[in-house]
Amino acid sequence: MESAPDSHIPSAEHGKQRALIDHSLRHPVMFFFTSGAAWLAVSLVLAMIATMKAHSPDFLGNCSALNYGRVFPAHLNTLIYGWGLQAAFGVAIWLMARLSRQESRSSVAILVAGHVWNVLVALGTICILAGKGSGIYWMDFPEFIWAPMLATYAAIAIWSMIHFRVRRWQHIYVSQWFLLGAIIWFPWVFLAANLFVHVFDIHPLMVTASAAWFRSALMLLFFVPIGVAAAFYLVPKITGRAVYNYSLSQVAFWLLAGLAPWAGMQVLMGAPIPTFMPFTSAAATIAVVIPVLALTVSLFKTLKGKAQTVAHSPSLRFTVAGVIGLLSYAIFGAFLARPDMIAITQFTSAGYGLDIVGLYGFFSLTMFGAIYFIVPRITRREWISRRMIRWHFWLSIYGVLTLLGCIALFGSISQGVAQQDWEQPWYSAFMATRPFLIATSIVWGFMLLSNVFFLFHLTLMWLRLGRRSNHPTLLTHDHSATGPHGREGLIDNN
Amino acid sequence: MDSNPRDTFFRRFSTFWFGLGLFVAFGILAVVIVPCSVCGKVDAEDKNAERRMKVNQEVNAAEEAALKEANPTTAFDKVGAELLKQKPSASDKPAAQ
Numbered sequence: 001m002e003s004a005p006d007s008h009i010p011s012a013e014h015g016k017q018r019a020l021i022d023h024s025l026r027h028p029v030m031f032f033f034t035s036g037a038a039w040l041a042v043s044l045v046l047a048m049i050a051t052m053k054a055h056s057p058d059f060l061g062n063c064s065a066l067n068y069g070r071v072f073p074a075h076l077n078t079l080i081y082g083w084g085l086q087a088a089f090g091v092a093i094w095l096m097a098r099l100s101r102q103e104s105r106s107s108v109a110i111l112v113a114g115h116v117w118n119v120l121v122a123l124g125t126i127c128i129l130a131g132k133g134s135g136i137y138w139m140d141f142p143e144f145i146w147a148p149m150l151a152t153y154a155a156i157a158i159w160s161m162i163h164f165r166v167r168r169w170q171h172i173y174v175s176q177w178f179l180l181g182a183i184i185w186f187p188w189v190f191l192a193a194n195l196f197v198h199v200f201d202i203h204p205l206m207v208t209a210s211a212a213w214f215r216s217a218l219m220l221l222f223f224v225p226i227g228v229a230a231a232f233y234l235v236p237k238i239t240g241r242a243v244y245n246y247s248l249s250q251v252a253f254w255l256l257a258g259l260a261p262w263a264g265m266q267v268l269m270g271a272p273i274p275t276f277m278p279f280t281s282a283a284a285t286i287a288v289v290i291p292v293l294a295l296t297v298s299l300f301k302t303l304k305g306k307a308q309t310v311a312h313s314p315s316l317r318f319t320v321a322g323v324i325g326l327l328s329y330a331i332f333g334a335f336l337a338r339p340d341m342i343a344i345t346q347f348t349s350a351g352y353g354l355d356i357v358g359l360y361g362f363f364s365l366t367m368f369g370a371i372y373f374i375v376p377r378i379t380r381r382e383w384i385s386r387r388m389i390r391w392h393f394w395l396s397i398y399g400v401l402t403l404l405g406c407i408a409l410f411g412s413i414s415q416g417v418a419q420q421d422w423e424q425p426w427y428s429a430f431m432a433t434r435p436f437l438i439a440t441s442i443v444w445g446f447m448l449l450s451n452v453f454f455l456f457h458l459t460l461m462w463l464r465l466g467r468r469s470n471h472p473t474l475l476t477h478d479h480s481a482t483g484p485h486g487r488e489g490l491i492d493n494n
Numbered sequence: 495m496d497s498n499p500r501d502t503f504f505r506r507f508s509t510f511w512f513g514l515g516l517f518v519a520f521g522i523l524a525v526v527i528v529p530c531s532v533c534g535k536v537d538a539e540d541k542n543a544e545r546r547m548k549v550n551q552e553v554n555a556a557e558e559a560a561l562k563e564a565n566p567t568t569a570f571d572k573v574g575a576e577l578l579k580q581k582p583s584a585s586d587k588p589a590a591q
Contacts, residue, residue: 102501150517158513165509166501187517195521200528 017101018377024103025094026378028110032090033371034462035118037455039082040364042125044451046075048444055437065129073140074128079359080138080218081149082121087367088226089114089156092179094374095233096160099176100167106159113155120149136197136207138215146194150187157183174249178229181257185221189214205273209265216264216281219358220256220288227322227366228295234319234373235302239309244301248294255291259284267351269342285337292330299323312474314389318369321397325361332357332408344416349433353408360447361400368392368454375458376473381466383473388453390475395450402443411436 050072052059060066097104104110124141127133133140141149164180193214197207236243243249262284269278303310303320310316335341336350345351372389376382383389405411411433418429460466467473 101498154514154517158510158517161513162506162509166498166505168498168500184516188520191518191521192524195524195528200524202528 018098021097021101021103022094022378024105024107025097028104028107028114029090029094029374029378030462031111031114032086032093033375034455034458035114036083036086036090037451037458039078039086039118039121041448041451041455043075043079043083044444044448046071046078048441048448050075051437051441051444055434055441064131070129070131070133073133073135073137074125076138076355077128077140078121078125081124081141082118084223084359084363085153086114086117087364087371088182088223089117091230091367091370091374092183092226093156093160094378095175095229095370096163096179099173099179099233100163102163102166102168104159104163110156110159113152117149117152117156120145120152134198136211138218139193139197139211143198146190146198150190150194153187153190157186174232174243174246174253175229177250177253178225178232181253182222182225182229185225186218189217189221193217205271208271209268209273209277212267213264213281215355216285217261219355220260220263223358223363224256224260224292224326227326227363230366230370231299231319231323234315234369235299238313238316238373239303239306241302241306244298249298252291252294252298255294256288259287259291263288266337266342267346269339269346279339282337282339282342286334289330289334292326296323296327312476314383314393314473314475315369315373317393317475318365318372321393322362322364322366322369325357325365325400328404329354329358329362332404344420345412346416347419348412348415349407350412350416353404353406353412356403357400357408360396361404365396365400368396371458375461376466379461379464379466380468381461381464382469382471383457384460384466385457386473386475388457389473392450392454392457395446395453399443399447399450403440406436406439406443411440 049060049066050068053066053068053071057068064070093104093110120141124145127142127145128140132142134142139146160179160183164176167176193210196202196210197214232243232249263281264285265273265277265280266282266285267278269282271278300323303316310320333354336345336354372383414436415429415433418424418432419426421428
């Protein structure tokens with residue numbers, strides 16, 4: 001491994017390099033973040049409608065486009081492809097460019113591809129609401145969408161591979177390991193699943209197994225690496241410390257790469273598929289806790305003694321909450337993968353709850369942390385309102401914890417136990433779940449509110465209406481005469 | 495920015511095509527391997543269906559052959575004439591109650 005790169009270059013030159021990189025990527029990155037945040041708001045509206053329909057089917061009348069069977073998949077797919085993938089694109093292309101010290105020469109291509117991606121997601125969502133969805137969980141867009149989506153992905157991600165290849169020095173940062181992994185794994189996972197589900201003429205049970213595998217693989221081999229890459233960039237950067245243990249993080253990367261592709265089919269326990277498939281997946285899902293634990297230890301050891309920094313920095317607050325969400329996702333996933341738990345929770349909302357813990361409790365929170373760090377650097381403005389950031393943070397945390405309790409834990413177990421009572425009609429199982437569904441509807445409303453704050457705040461930054469200051473917006477309670485943000489001045493790029 | 499010896503046109507060009515190739519590599523492999531793995535595959539349901547169809551065809555052929563030997567429309571007249579020639583005979587009386 002070469003010694004610290006660019007140590008001979010003065011820090012002013014470093015700042016200039018970073019400014020040039022940020023300037024080259026400002027349009028595509030801001031586009032991905034803003035359109036992603038808009039899709040997140042759409043997804044949360046659809047989530048609220050879906051949950052309301054589950055306990056009050058007459059809500060919003062009898063419009064077929066708003067039936068549960070259409071609104072729920074529309075919510076999930078906009079969350080994944082509209083918000084999740086776009087936030088990942090924005091963070092990944094910026095991170096890789098910064099870590100490789102490469103200006104982007106393809107911003108126009110990325111921006112055009114981003115617009116095409118949004119058109120495809122919009123088209124797919126309209127098709128789902130019109131009843132033309134495929135009906136496959138996490139792959140509900142109609143058949144004709146996946147191929148253009150893959151081509152669009154290639155047009156966005158290939159430039160980051162080039163940046164990595166022509167990076168300034170041999171050393172590979174931990175974040176770059178995970179980013180490169182995610183960039184290569186996504187097309188494999190997406191292409192494999194869509195070929196086996198939509199193209200090849202295979203047994204219908206194998207189609208179901210492929211779809212179950214896709215859901216887990218997309219989470220563990222794309223969203224998790226992107227979120228972890230962001231965390232391994234932000235934590236050392238903001239605390240000013242090196243990563244606690246580079247080798248531990250490398251080992252965790254290879255463990256994740258080896259174990260994650262085996263997971264996913266435990267949801268088909270008891271289905272007429274070869275027995276080794278769900279049991280192997282259950283074992284892999286439980287084993288994934290090991291690399292996640294290693295990554296969490298590495299990050300928290302890097303953060304040791306920096307509690308005040310975490311409390312004051314919006315980026316670090318969201319990132320730390322996201323890392324805790326990742327650990328919760330892995331442990332809860334392992335808990336649900338046990339055959340005795342699957343017997344109770346297989347046909348309940350537990351799986352959906354786990355998806356939300358992963359997509360929102362981990363991935364979205366880490367993306368928020370990254371966005372709060374990146375946007376001031378590419379817009380050269382600081383966030384305007386500490387209060388909006390606090391509202392966004394606390395409503396998100398309360399929302400995720402309540403969803404974890406209502407959908408993932410108590411709601412699903414109470415539903416599962418009631419369903420097991422064969423002497424009672426199924427209606428009694430529904431009534432056991434109803435209070436949790438009502439609570440979930442309220443929680444989606446609060447999370448929607450938090451994200452409206454976020455979208456509004458982000459839009460103001462996109463319009464360059466942020467503060468012109470070299471003091472970052474921190475979540476302190478400073479009431480001095482000059483205010484908490486210090487004097488006005490030009491922002492620097494650190 | 496200062497010069498970067500790793501950043502050459504050839505590296506960028508080769509990485510672009512290598513990356514695209516890597517993205518579709520599994521798809522190409524799957525398209526090649528999956529059809530080859532399913533060709534020659536024997537489906538038990540299809541095999542049973544073939545056997546059942548063979549039996550069905552044999553039965554149909556035997557029935558058609560039997561029908562050709564005797565035309566039903568001419569048989570009715572013949573059977574009717576035979577019946578008319580026969581004298582009525584007493585049938586067994588039911589047992590006394």
